[in-house]
Amino acid sequence: MHAWLCENPVGVEALTWKELPTPEPKAGEVLIEIKAASLNFPDLLIVQNKYQMKPPLPFVPGSEYAGVVRAVGEGVQHLKVGQNVACLSGTGGFGTHTLAPAALCMPLPDGFGHVDAAAFIMIYATSYHALIDRAALKAGETVLILGAAGGVGTAAIQIAKAAGARVIAAASTDEKCALCRELGADETINYSVHTPQGTLRDEIKRLTGGNGPDVIYDPVGGDFAEPAFRSIAWRGRYLVVGFASGPIPNLPLNLPLLKGASLVGVFWGNFAKNEPKANAQMMQTLAGMYLQGQIKPVIDQTLPMSELSKAYAIMGSRAVKGKLVLVN
Structure with missing residues (x-):
């Protein structure tokens, strides 16, 4: 197998493409031949040593990927060789093969x-957990x-529209706003025009009567x-999903x-860990929505x-609409 190896987490430039022994799955693991892997913001932070999870060195980055099961370890019952799966394991995705915990693998139905x-997984699980579970x-x-217009944002538009909500999508360019409207957003705000320090709050107020x-x-x-929270409705729910702009x-x-409003934390990873049955049911629901x-x-x-x-360079430029995917 080959993989991008991070031996010193000082940035993307330190990653090297190396040939490594193809591993054998241990109990509870599967060997996956990777067909595609997506790039997420944590994948950038982790190779810069800025992410909360710090894997032992050396490691292969790539948190989210999909492929074909090529071997199963002892005790694995629900997956078999030749089965298509997706997985979000935190590392291992940027290569040709990886070992993954079988419990974290999502079996893919035909047509997926x-x-x-x-x-x-990351964008739809986060957005569904946020909007449907946490915000009701x-x-x-x-x-x-x-x-x-980003990964979780585009997923949130689709899930909110499927739930019958009215969606106001805020993004940084007219092109990104146009994408949001294509996905079903009812209104858009270009916040390079309506800035947080300027008219963002006024525009939110105007669009919500x-x-x-x-x-x-x-x-x-x-x-x-x-400015967004100051605009919220009575009994509103403010979902704290992340801090892509940097500062907390x-x-x-x-x-x-004053608003009778709720400040609601959204951490899908801990939800999946603490409530595995509810998470598995949610992933089934999302697979059905996809089909x-x-x-x-x-x-x-x-x-x-x-x-x-x-x-990585494209993602760092903040020009990405949706997701970047690497393929073998």
Whole structure:
């Protein structure tokens, strides 16, 4: 097998493509021949030693991937050789093969391709857990989605529309706003025009008739959080999904008090760990939604696995719409 090896986490430039012994799965593991792997923001942080999970060195980055089971370890009952699966294991995806815990593998139904599957678990599990489980989104409610043209943002648009919500999508360019409308967004906000320090709050107010959004989905953080929260509706739910802009915001706690609003943390990984049965049921629901055409990952582009450094550069430029996928 071959893989991109991180022996010193000082950045993307330190990754090297190396031939390694193909491993044998231990108890509870499967060997997967990787067909496609997607690039996520944590994949950048982890090779810079900036991610909360710090795997022992050396390691192969690549948190999310899809492929074919080539061997199964002792005790694995629900997967078999030749089966198509997707997996989000945190590392191992940027190569030709990897070992994965069988419990983390999602069996793929017929008609679920590897490229879509490699870009599926993280964004749809996060967005469904956020909007449906944590926010209890109802038909007819209004959702404001920040960072709406990114991976989790595009997934959130589709899930919110499937739930019957009205969607306001906020993104940084007219091109990204156009993509959001193609995905079903009812209104868009270009926040390079309506900036957090400028008219963002006024525009949210205008688009909601002064009532504010019932749910705010925020994977961005930074300067966007306070003006967005100040716009929220009475009994609104503010979903803290992540901090893609960098800084973690400091919100005055009088704001939830005055609005009767909830500040809701969204950590899908811990949900999956603490409530595995509920998570498995959710993933089944999402697979069904995919097969019914209700949701489908937005693939910005696919690149050969050999062009990982180019993929990282594209992601770092913040020009990506949806997901980047590497293929073998």
